[in-house]
Amino acid sequence: MTISENDKVLSIDNMNPLIRNVEYAVRGRLAIRAEEIRSDLEKGQSSYPFKRVVNCNIGNPQQLNQNPITFFRQVASLCDHPDLLKEENRALVSQLYPSDAIERASCLLRSIGSVGAYSHSQGVPFIRQTVAKFIEERDGYPADPNHIFLTQGASSGVQSLLSLLTENEKTGIMIPIPQYPLYSASLALYGARPVPYHLEEETGWSLDVTQLVDIVREARENGTDVRALVIINPGNPTGQCLTASNMQEIITFCYEQRLMLLADEVYQANIYTDTRSFISFKKALKDHPEPAARDGLELVSFHSISKGMIGECGRRGGYFECVHLDPDVLDQLYKMSSVSLCPNLHGQIMVDLMCNPPRPGDVSYPSYKAEVDAIYSSLRRRSKKLEQVFNRLEGVTCQPAQGSMYLFPQVSLPARVTEIAKEHKMAPDAYYAHAMLEATGVCVVPGSGFGQKDNTWHFRSTFLPEEDLFDQFCNDLEKFHIQFLKDHRDEQ
Amino acid sequence: MTISENDKVLSIDNMNPLIRNVEYAVRGRLAIRAEEIRSDLEKGQSSYPFKRVVNCNIGNPQQLNQNPITFFRQVASLCDHPDLLKEENRALVSQLYPSDAIERASCLLRSIGSVGAYSHSQGVPFIRQTVAKFIEERDGYPADPNHIFLTQGASSGVQSLLSLLTENEKTGIMIPIPQYPLYSASLALYGARPVPYHLEEETGWSLDVTQLVDIVREARENGTDVRALVIINPGNPTGQCLTASNMQEIITFCYEQRLMLLADEVYQANIYTDTRSFISFKKALKDHPEPAARDGLELVSFHSISKGMIGECGRRGGYFECVHLDPDVLDQLYKMSSVSLCPNLHGQIMVDLMCNPPRPGDVSYPSYKAEVDAIYSSLRRRSKKLEQVFNRLEGVTCQPAQGSMYLFPQVSLPARVTEIAKEHKMAPDAYYAHAMLEATGVCVVPGSGFGQKDNTWHFRSTFLPEEDLFDQFCNDLEKFHIQFLKDHRDEQ
Numbered sequence: 011m012t013i014s015e016n017d018k019v020l021s022i023d024n025m026n027p028l029i030r031n032v033e034y035a036v037r038g039r040l041a042i043r044a045e046e047i048r049s050d051l052e053k054g055q056s057s058y059p060f061k062r063v064v065n066c067n068i069g070n071p072q073q074l075n076q077n078p079i080t081f082f083r084q085v086a087s088l089c090d091h092p093d094l095l096k097e098e099n100r101a102l103v104s105q106l107y108p109s110d111a112i113e114r115a116s117c118l119l120r121s122i123g124s125v126g127a128y129s130h131s132q133g134v135p136f137i138r139q140t141v142a143k144f145i146e147e148r149d150g151y152p153a154d155p156n157h158i159f160l161t162q163g164a165s166s167g168v169q170s171l172l173s174l175l176t177e178n179e180k181t182g183i184m185i186p187i188p189q190y191p192l193y194s195a196s197l198a199l200y201g202a203r204p205v206p207y208h209l210e211e212e213t214g215w216s217l218d219v220t221q222l223v224d225i226v227r228e229a230r231e232n233g234t235d236v237r238a239l240v241i242i243n244p245g246n247p248t249g250q251c252l253t254a255s256n257m258q259e260i261i262t263f264c265y266e267q268r269l270m271l272l273a274d275e276v277y278q279a280n281i282y283t284d285t286r287s288f289i290s291f292k293k294a295l296k297d298h299p300e301p302a303a304r305d306g307l308e309l310v311s312f313h314s315i316s317k318g319m320i321g322e323c324g325r326r327g328g329y330f331e332c333v334h335l336d337p338d339v340l341d342q343l344y345k346m347s348s349v350s351l352c353p354n355l356h357g358q359i360m361v362d363l364m365c366n367p368p369r370p371g372d373v374s375y376p377s378y379k380a381e382v383d384a385i386y387s388s389l390r391r392r393s394k395k396l397e398q399v400f401n402r403l404e405g406v407t408c409q410p411a412q413g414s415m416y417l418f419p420q421v422s423l424p425a426r427v428t429e430i431a432k433e434h435k436m437a438p439d440a441y442y443a444h445a446m447l448e449a450t451g452v453c454v455v456p457g458s459g460f461g462q463k464d465n466t467w468h469f470r471s472t473f474l475p476e477e478d479l480f481d482q483f484c485n486d487l488e489k490f491h492i493q494f495l496k497d498h499r500d501e502q
Numbered sequence: 503m504t505i506s507e508n509d510k511v512l513s514i515d516n517m518n519p520l521i522r523n524v525e526y527a528v529r530g531r532l533a534i535r536a537e538e539i540r541s542d543l544e545k546g547q548s549s550y551p552f553k554r555v556v557n558c559n560i561g562n563p564q565q566l567n568q569n570p571i572t573f574f575r576q577v578a579s580l581c582d583h584p585d586l587l588k589e590e591n592r593a594l595v596s597q598l599y600p601s602d603a604i605e606r607a608s609c610l611l612r613s614i615g616s617v618g619a620y621s622h623s624q625g626v627p628f629i630r631q632t633v634a635k636f637i638e639e640r641d642g643y644p645a646d647p648n649h650i651f652l653t654q655g656a657s658s659g660v661q662s663l664l665s666l667l668t669e670n671e672k673t674g675i676m677i678p679i680p681q682y683p684l685y686s687a688s689l690a691l692y693g694a695r696p697v698p699y700h701l702e703e704e705t706g707w708s709l710d711v712t713q714l715v716d717i718v719r720e721a722r723e724n725g726t727d728v729r730a731l732v733i734i735n736p737g738n739p740t741g742q743c744l745t746a747s748n749m750q751e752i753i754t755f756c757y758e759q760r761l762m763l764l765a766d767e768v769y770q771a772n773i774y775t776d777t778r779s780f781i782s783f784k785k786a787l788k789d790h791p792e793p794a795a796r797d798g799l800e801l802v803s804f805h806s807i808s809k810g811m812i813g814e815c816g817r818r819g820g821y822f823e824c825v826h827l828d829p830d831v832l833d834q835l836y837k838m839s840s841v842s843l844c845p846n847l848h849g850q851i852m853v854d855l856m857c858n859p860p861r862p863g864d865v866s867y868p869s870y871k872a873e874v875d876a877i878y879s880s881l882r883r884r885s886k887k888l889e890q891v892f893n894r895l896e897g898v899t900c901q902p903a904q905g906s907m908y909l910f911p912q913v914s915l916p917a918r919v920t921e922i923a924k925e926h927k928m929a930p931d932a933y934y935a936h937a938m939l940e941a942t943g944v945c946v947v948p949g950s951g952f953g954q955k956d957n958t959w960h961f962r963s964t965f966l967p968e969e970d971l972f973d974q975f976c977n978d979l980e981k982f983h984i985q986f987l988k989d990h991r992d993e994q
Contacts, residue, residue, distance in 0.1 A: 018800060018826075018827070018828040019730075019762045019800050020666070020762055020827070020828060020831050021831065022828065022830040022831065024669050025666055025667070025669060025831060025834060026667070026669060026692075027669065029665065029666055029834055029837075029838060032838070032841065034837060034840055038840075041840075045622065068843075070619050070620045071619075072615065072616040072618040073615055073616070073619040073620065078618045080585065083582050083583045083585075084583055086582040087579045087580070087582040087583035087586070088579070090575050090578040090579040090582055091575045091579035092575075093572065102594055102598055105594055106586065106591060106598075123564065124564040124565070124816065125816050125817065126814040126815065126816050127562050127563075127815060128562045128565065128815045128816055129816060162818070162846065163842075163843065165841070165842060165843060166842065173518055173521065174512070175512060175517070175518070176518050177518060177519065195841050196841070199841075200518075237511060238511075268511050270511045270512055308511050322618040323618065324619045324621060324844065324847040325617065325618060325846055325847065326654070326846035334510075336510040336512060336513050338514040339510070339517060342514065342517060342521055345521075345524060345526060346521060348526055348528070348530075348533075349524065349657070349687050349688070349691075350655075350657060350658065351560075351655065351657060351818075352818075354654065354817055354846045355817065356817065356846065356848040357846060
């Protein structure tokens with residue numbers, strides 16, 4: 011028997027078909043092309059009409075030079091090199107590090123031992139206590155450290171829950187459209203059915219609960235075992251922020267329909283409007299007037315160090331809190347955490363710092379506060395500016411950025427674009443986004459990667475490019491759009 | 503409708519049955535009991551006949567106070583806090599950090615940007631180049647950085663491959679017995695069939711290739727689509743190290759039987775015998791006399807920063823190299839990496855350091871060399887000492903520790919133990935291990951967690967307790983064993 015180049019044991023045709031079916035646009039074909047161009051530019055190739063690739067396809071603030079929070083990095087740096095905490099180095103180290111960073115690192119290392127050791131699979135107990143206190147301070151209701159799981163970013167937590175929920179191919183999970191494609195990708199991977207509901211673009215991507223009852227009934231009539239509802243709040247890619255009354259309706263709906271509520275709350279610190287503030291689903295649940303719902307609804311809430319003003323995506327840290335889950339199910343979550351041994355310790359440390367940052371009176375508080383405020387105001391300014399740019403482009407409408415790191419404008423594309431895109435075997439918005447990349451170096455994600463109403467086209471862009479380059483970035487997008495329409499104008 | 507405490511949406515009965523079936527003994531019931539005891543001891547409870555819990559159930563060197571490699575931590579610490587690399591801090595920092603650590607951190611940050619940013623999903627390209635050079639230096643054959651995937655520890659890489667290989671419930675993967683239970687757990691999770699082969703305890707856990715042909719034929723006759731063979735070399739839990747000729751036989755077997763070879767080589771630096779040295783399967787393959795096998799066999803090799811003399815388990819870093827895999831399959835691996843965004847950057851940095859440590863002539867080389875040598879000699883001494891202790895216990899035989907971090911002694915247990923264990927719904931070796939924990943605070947893993955020949959009983963213990971406490975540790979085990987036999991002697 012011979013194995014030829016074309017006769018592999020494992021091929022695309024006989025591999026796990028669930029993996030083959032997974033689609034993930036955020037780092038899909040367009041992002042791969044962006045990487046190629048970046049590599050060409052690094053090698054000095056100058057045939058492109060721009061000097062750098064700007065990755066607006068992914069919320070990756072530090073890649074676009076957002077500074078990390080200094081205090082957080084000081085603590086992490088000391089935990090990495092505990093020799094610095096020895097008495098003989100104290101004189102030098104105290105000139106480089108503030109006293110509260112030294113204290114915090116010492117305190118963390120007392121609980122952790124070493125950042126090079128496996129921790130408890132659910133996360134360092136001390137850090138889970140910090141998270142519980144953070145939740146209690148935020149919501150005014152207690153949290154149980156034993157119901158908190160530290161994770162390698164929110165994504166891995168979401169995947170754990172979706173996998174656990176999937177009993178068989180009839181299991182259905184309600185997801186918003188548009189949605190962050192982690193959800194559709196994971197449901198494809200586990201062989202569960204997405205049960206989509208729509209957000210209403212015209213009213214700022216609001217959630218109309220009345221549609222949900224029909225959707226769940228219809229799905230169940232068709233044999234789908236609908237078990238959970240996913241909400242992303244603030245929204246991704248849509249940026250909207252839910253109101254308290256809307257949240258109460260959602261909780262009532264989930265409770266009455268026997269659905270677990272999965273609340274993706276990773277953008278909870280990214281709110282750019284004065285009229286709405288973030289409310290956690292944990293608080294909304296505990297505020298709910300109906301005791302049976304309040305004390306019964308199964309809720310899992312996800313949070314992350316990757317977003318907010320921290321932006322430490324590369325460390326892969328996060329947590330989820332389980333509320334009212336069956337204790338046997340919690341044991342199963344622990345078992346699965348233990349197969350992966352533990353979440354990385356650097357991510358865990360950053361969760362501790364996010365949940366317990368410097369407080370007024372601490373040596374590092376003034377600089378911490380100044381850094382966070384500066385990042386926040388800049389994100390807010392950039393979100394407004396980009397929203398205005400989009401709204402003045404011909405055929406483009408963009409809902410206000412209430413939160414998150416994204417705008418999701420709708421683009422009317424000439425009929426000719428649809429035809430040409432078809433020839434290229436692309437969705438029209440993917441064709442538009444490819445043209446944008448080749449013309450400007452800006453990489454966005456086509457709306458087709460998130461789901462959208464039929465015959466509407468969108469794209470998702472972060473507003474993370476550096477503030478001193480932001481006007482140029484906006485100009486580039488505007489010029490591209492005008493030229494694109496000119497090049498693809500329908501014949502009269 | 504009301505949701506009562508006993509009427510959850512998600513319960514053990516309706517959850518993902520594949521997850522329910524997963525077993526993972528390394529952090530199972532015994533390890534959970536060890537955590538309880540540790541927590542009791544921390545609270546000052548003194549009813550136990552020992553003062554601390556010693557986790558020999560898991561290869562977690564730094565938890566048992568093995569020092570990290572100073573140079574590696576210095577570089578990581580500087581990458582975490584790049585302000586230290588600024589000109590104004592140079593005078594102070596150069597008193598705390600050696601010049602080569604400063605240079606290396608600067609070099610890494612030039613490639614990475616920030617450790618807080620998502621990297622390329624497959625891992626930072628620069629670090630994959632370092633890995634490729636390491637493989638080439640080790641084996642004398644080139645490696646392609648585009649075929650290397652950085653991972654969050656070897657476990658996540660192993661899971662990616664096993665998941666990808668699983669087409670349906672007939673997919674079969676050959677795994678050794680005894681095996682590290684990551685393999686059986688992952689196959690249960692993905693719904694594939696384990697196809698076990700046995701290692702031969704009497705001949706030092708050697709692999710007799712002649713059995714494999716019968717096993718694969720029989721499995722295929724029974725409708726199992728056998729696709730891959732897993733080898734752990736050096737062995738876990740068994741510690742054996744394969745010979746070059748044995749490896750050639752295995753390659754021939756895999757090639758002839760159309761199997762992908764998955765080589766778990768995470769203990770490649772942990773060899774404690776002078777008569778055998780580690781050979782990678784990549785080298786063995788490229789040395790193979792048969793050109794068709796040499797140029798065709800699909801091989802994936804896994805490595806990790808968690809073992810060796812580094813022991814940085816808590817950072818979750820590792821890589822796998824794909825050899826001769828279908829390019830379309832590599833694309834699918836990339837796609838799945840992208841759904842998880844990227845492996846954490848601190849793990850990636852440590853992979854870089856592992857693969858490119860200080861070299862002779864570098865400022866840090868003498869201290870690096872001294873630290874690695876000291877850890878190595880100590881591991882070697884402790885492995886021999888524990889092996890001798892086990893072999894002098896009544897009814898215990900222990901194969902020599904050729905490699906890895908474990909010993910896997912066989913224990914003859916009195917018939918009475920089997921009866922009592924049955925009453926406790928435990929395997930006899932689990933009962934023995936529970937008794938050991940309650941008597942000594944030492945936590946090991948029963949052989950039943952790894953698989954073993956019928957009616958033989960084993961346990962896996964690391965030899966990682968600190969050298970200055972090691973005699974005490976050995977004495978505790980010996981006293982326990984004698985007392986256990988006395989307490990459970992069969993009546994004459």
